[in-house]
Amino acid sequence: MSLMLFFLATFLLLFHPGSAGDPFAFFDWDVGYKTVSPLGVKQQVIAVNGEFPGPIVNVSTNWNVVVNVLNDLDEPLLLTWNGIQHRKNCWQDGVLGTTCPIPSGWNWTYQFQVKDQIGSFFYFPSTGFQRAAGGFGGIIVNNRDVIAVPFDKPDGDITLFIGDWYIKNHTDLRKMLDNGKDLGMPDGVLINGKGPYRYNNSLVPAGIDYETINVQPGKTYRFRIHNVGISTSLNFRIQNHNMKLVETEGSYTVQQNYTNLDIHVGQSYSFLVTMDQNASSDYYIVASARFVNETIWKRVTGVAILHYSNSKGKASGPLPDPPQDFYDKTFSMNQARSVRWNLSAGAARPNPQGSFRYASINVTQAYLLRSGPPVVINGKRRATLNGISYVPPETPLRLADQYSLKGVYTLDFPERPLKGAPKLGRSIINGTYRGFMEIIFQNNDTNIQSYHMDGYAFFVVGMDYGEWTENSRGTYNKGDGVARSTVQVYPGAWTAVLVSLDNVGIWNVRSENLDSWYMGQEVYVRVVNPESTNKTELPIPDNALKCGQLEKFQNLQTPHHKTASSSITTGSSGPLVLFMLLLVYITNFS
Numbered sequence: 001m002s003l004m005l006f007f008l009a010t011f012l013l014l015f016h017p018g019s020a021g022d023p024f025a026f027f028d029w030d031v032g033y034k035t036v037s038p039l040g041v042k043q044q045v046i047a048v049n050g051e052f053p054g055p056i057v058n059v060s061t062n063w064n065v066v067v068n069v070l071n072d073l074d075e076p077l078l079l080t081w082n083g084i085q086h087r088k089n090c091w092q093d094g095v096l097g098t099t100c101p102i103p104s105g106w107n108w109t110y111q112f113q114v115k116d117q118i119g120s121f122f123y124f125p126s127t128g129f130q131r132a133a134g135g136f137g138g139i140i141v142n143n144r145d146v147i148a149v150p151f152d153k154p155d156g157d158i159t160l161f162i163g164d165w166y167i168k169n170h171t172d173l174r175k176m177l178d179n180g181k182d183l184g185m186p187d188g189v190l191i192n193g194k195g196p197y198r199y200n201n202s203l204v205p206a207g208i209d210y211e212t213i214n215v216q217p218g219k220t221y222r223f224r225i226h227n228v229g230i231s232t233s234l235n236f237r238i239q240n241h242n243m244k245l246v247e248t249e250g251s252y253t254v255q256q257n258y259t260n261l262d263i264h265v266g267q268s269y270s271f272l273v274t275m276d277q278n279a280s281s282d283y284y285i286v287a288s289a290r291f292v293n294e295t296i297w298k299r300v301t302g303v304a305i306l307h308y309s310n311s312k313g314k315a316s317g318p319l320p321d322p323p324q325d326f327y328d329k330t331f332s333m334n335q336a337r338s339v340r341w342n343l344s345a346g347a348a349r350p351n352p353q354g355s356f357r358y359a360s361i362n363v364t365q366a367y368l369l370r371s372g373p374p375v376v377i378n379g380k381r382r383a384t385l386n387g388i389s390y391v392p393p394e395t396p397l398r399l400a401d402q403y404s405l406k407g408v409y410t411l412d413f414p415e416r417p418l419k420g421a422p423k424l425g426r427s428i429i430n431g432t433y434r435g436f437m438e439i440i441f442q443n444n445d446t447n448i449q450s451y452h453m454d455g456y457a458f459f460v461v462g463m464d465y466g467e468w469t470e471n472s473r474g475t476y477n478k479g480d481g482v483a484r485s486t487v488q489v490y491p492g493a494w495t496a497v498l499v500s501l502d503n504v505g506i507w508n509v510r511s512e513n514l515d516s517w518y519m520g521q522e523v524y525v526r527v528v529n530p531e532s533t534n535k536t537e538l539p540i541p542d543n544a545l546k547c548g549q550l551e552k553f554q555n556l557q558t559p560h561h562k563t564a565s566s567s568i569t570t571g572s573s574g575p576l577v578l579f580m581l582l583l584v585y586i587t588n589f590s
């Protein structure tokens with residue numbers, strides 16, 4: 001058996017197309033529905049190989065990741081890889097501007113390299129409001145063995161997905177938005193797909209399955225926390241325990257203790273937590289809704305259990321307090337400003353050495369992107385940036401370029417908010433290759449927002465309340481602004497980021513707040529190398545799906561559903577086990 005695996009692994013390493021020398025990790029995923037009751041009411045969620053949340057992709061810098069995805073849902077599917085930069089390769093980004101969705105019953109294989117990256121990220125379905133039903137899972141990119149990590153090796157690695165949750169399923173939620181309705185208050189917060197521990201009998205019904213994290217006294221664990229929710233910012237805390245922040249979305253941070261941290265939709269953080277308490281009982285792990293009236297939103301709280309092996313009993317009593325700052329707008333923003341880059345930590349860096357001293361680079365393009373409360377355009381409730389609500393064309397933008405199709409999009413996205421009535425559009429940003437772009441997100445909505453950019457990490461250089469002006473540049477952090485891919489923008493405030501446009505492709509800039517995104521709050525940045533060369537972008541993959549105007553070029557697949565239940569028991573588990581063994585083998589072999 002091991003000899004066979006050896007030959008198989010060798011074969012795959014040698015003959016699989018991709019970056020020679022760097023290891024491959026293979027995954028075979030069946031994405032389908034599963035019925036669970038996280039909040040005590042049965043509902044269909046999206047599972048990967050029967051798991052909700054999905055499996056973790058655990059790889060190291062420069063590995064090639066190959067994921068064969070079978071769409072076992074009854075609607076189109078696209079997975080995107082939040083924070084993975086897909087250098088030279090927006091073909092694999094998994095958003096509607098670059099990739100056609102995988103039709104129901106079809107499979108499609110993603111292949112990408114996690115080039116020059118480290119850190120904690122997650123994947124999720126990017127269309128049709130599906131993230132509200134799950135389909136997400138973690139991505140861990142470890143340092144290469146030869147590169148030191150800026151802290152001692154933790155005794156364990158724990159991933160937690162936190163997020164607001166509705167009992168209504170994603171198709172019903174979608175319908176509400178299509179009908180111009182607000183989704184209202186979520187029904188709860190899930191932690192790893194599970195409902196709250198029954199810390200209070202009147203707030204939490206009996207019979208809810210909750211998450212338990214088992215730990216050993218004295219040990220230190222790395223907790224990777226991802227807010228995979230729809231629209232709620234969450235305050236995360238572990239009762240009686242300090243959380244030492246060490247990494248966010250691919251950058252090692254200045255290491256500092258926090259007793260709680262606000263984690264906004266789409267953001268990822270790593271903390272080291274030492275089990276230094278006396279285990280007189282279990283401890284609460286809490287993710288509670290932020291910037292809302294907590295009396296009304298009590299139900300919208302995720303509670304899991306931290307269980308020491310020598311624990312003397314169950315957790316009881318009230319939850320640890322959230323920050324008491326309902327009338328103090330500065331606490332959360334100051335906390336956000338305290339997240340800075342550790343400039344001396346060695347790690348794969350997403351950007352070229354030049355942009356490491358980002359403050360000395362001249363800005364070549366500046367965009368101020370203003371969001372506001374939802375508006376009505378042509379009778380539909382929509383969300384805008386600079387007065388434009390994006391409507392994805394049928395043909396992905398990048399494919400339109402490849403086949404020289406005209407008129408699919410326009411390159412005239414305005415640098416400042418448009419005056420006049422808001423409108424629908426498919427206008428995108430003309431990014432200058434190797435330029436240095438400043439983007440100011442100005443939030444004129446009454447809710448907190450978070451914005452994400454695909455293909456890049458940007459330097460978070462400033463945020464403040466009020467309207468951004470040229471003078472605001474004087475307040476920027478010119479030294480250790482952290483490089484990440486998702487940043488919060490407080491209501492009535494702005495956040496400024498700088499990004500070096502060295503990655504050719506067409507890249508999504510979006511609201512991570514799922515309702516705003518669904519209603520059109522997104523744009524793309526097109527970065528084209530004016531020189532004709534094959535070195536700055538990979539060719540279109542052989543298996544690229546064709547849709548929209550190119551549909552006639554697509555060979556049809558016969559739908560081959562497996563149904564989620566069969567995938568857990570028989571069917572795919574054989575090959576899956578083989579792939580896992582291979583993965584383990586390749587890991588040891590390389």
Ligand SMILES: *[C@@H]1O[C@H](CO)[C@@H](O)[C@H](O)[C@H]1NC(C)=O
Nearest residue numbers: 033043044168169170171172
């Ligand atoms: C969502 O729930 C509605 C009933 O409220 C049902 O008709 C629909 O099939 C469900 N969709 C999914 C994907 O479970």
Ligand SMILES: *[C@@H]1O[C@H](CO)[C@@H](O)[C@H](O)[C@H]1NC(C)=O
Nearest residue numbers: 056058059140142157158587
């Ligand atoms: C990821 O893989 C590495 C070996 O490459 C292993 O040491 C580590 O425990 C794994 N992490 C998780 C969370 O599975």
Ligand SMILES: *[C@@H]1O[C@H](CO)[C@@H](O)[C@H](O)[C@H]1NC(C)=O
Nearest residue numbers: 068069106107108109110543
């Ligand atoms: C679908 O899966 C089959 C079997 O694993 C594979 O041979 C084929 O290449 C896949 N198709 C695509 C488009 O990825």
Ligand SMILES: *[C@@H]1O[C@H](CO)[C@@H](O)[C@H](O)[C@H]1NC(C)=O
Nearest residue numbers: 150253254255342344345346
């Ligand atoms: C930054 O990283 C260095 C190098 O790994 C480490 O020694 C140092 O403790 C870190 N500094 C802070 C403030 O986190």
Ligand SMILES: *[C@@H]1O[C@H](CO)[C@@H](O)[C@H](O)[C@H]1NC(C)=O
Nearest residue numbers: 199200201202203298317318
């Ligand atoms: C449970 O929550 C309710 C409603 O917030 C509160 O009135 C009550 O005091 C709580 N019970 C306990 C035991 O904390």
Ligand SMILES: *[C@@H]1O[C@H](CO)[C@@H](O)[C@H](O)[C@H]1NC(C)=O
Nearest residue numbers: 241242243244256257274276
């Ligand atoms: C951070 O918390 C840990 C664990 O509680 C503690 O050992 C350490 O001294 C704290 N560090 C600082 C700088 O407060």
Ligand SMILES: *[C@@H]1O[C@H](CO)[C@@H](O)[C@H](O)[C@H]1NC(C)=O
Nearest residue numbers: 240276277278279280281312
């Ligand atoms: C354990 O710690 C808690 C809180 O820090 C304290 O109240 C309690 O007295 C301690 N119990 C023991 C047995 O030391």
Ligand SMILES: *[C@@H]1O[C@H](CO)[C@@H](O)[C@H](O)[C@H]1NC(C)=O
Nearest residue numbers: 292293294295296297326327
């Ligand atoms: C929160 O809501 C409660 C109940 O409606 C109300 O009594 C209270 O004044 C509100 N708190 C704040 C800070 O607005």
Ligand SMILES: *[C@@H]1O[C@H](CO)[C@@H](O)[C@H](O)[C@H]1NC(C)=O
Nearest residue numbers: 354359360361362363364436
């Ligand atoms: C940046 O712009 C200033 C003023 O226009 C110019 O003097 C300087 O040489 C430029 N720096 C770089 C690195 O291009």
Ligand SMILES: *[C@@H]1O[C@H](CO)[C@@H](O)[C@H](O)[C@H]1NC(C)=O
Nearest residue numbers: 411412430431432433435530
């Ligand atoms: C896009 O920007 C490039 C410079 O980066 C410029 O040459 C080109 O004309 C612009 N295209 C449009 C349509 O504005």
Ligand SMILES: *[C@@H]1O[C@H](CO)[C@@H](O)[C@H](O)[C@H]1NC(C)=O
Nearest residue numbers: 443444445446447491492493
């Ligand atoms: C939105 O902009 C208007 C006009 O500039 C201003 O009066 C209002 O306070 C802003 N609201 C927020 C939440 O920023």
Ligand SMILES: *[C@@H]1O[C@H](CO)[C@@H](O)[C@H](O)[C@H]1NC(C)=O
Nearest residue numbers: 531532533534535538539540
């Ligand atoms: C890029 O590759 C394509 C296909 O291999 C080839 O036809 C074309 O000439 C190449 N272009 C350049 C500028 O090398």
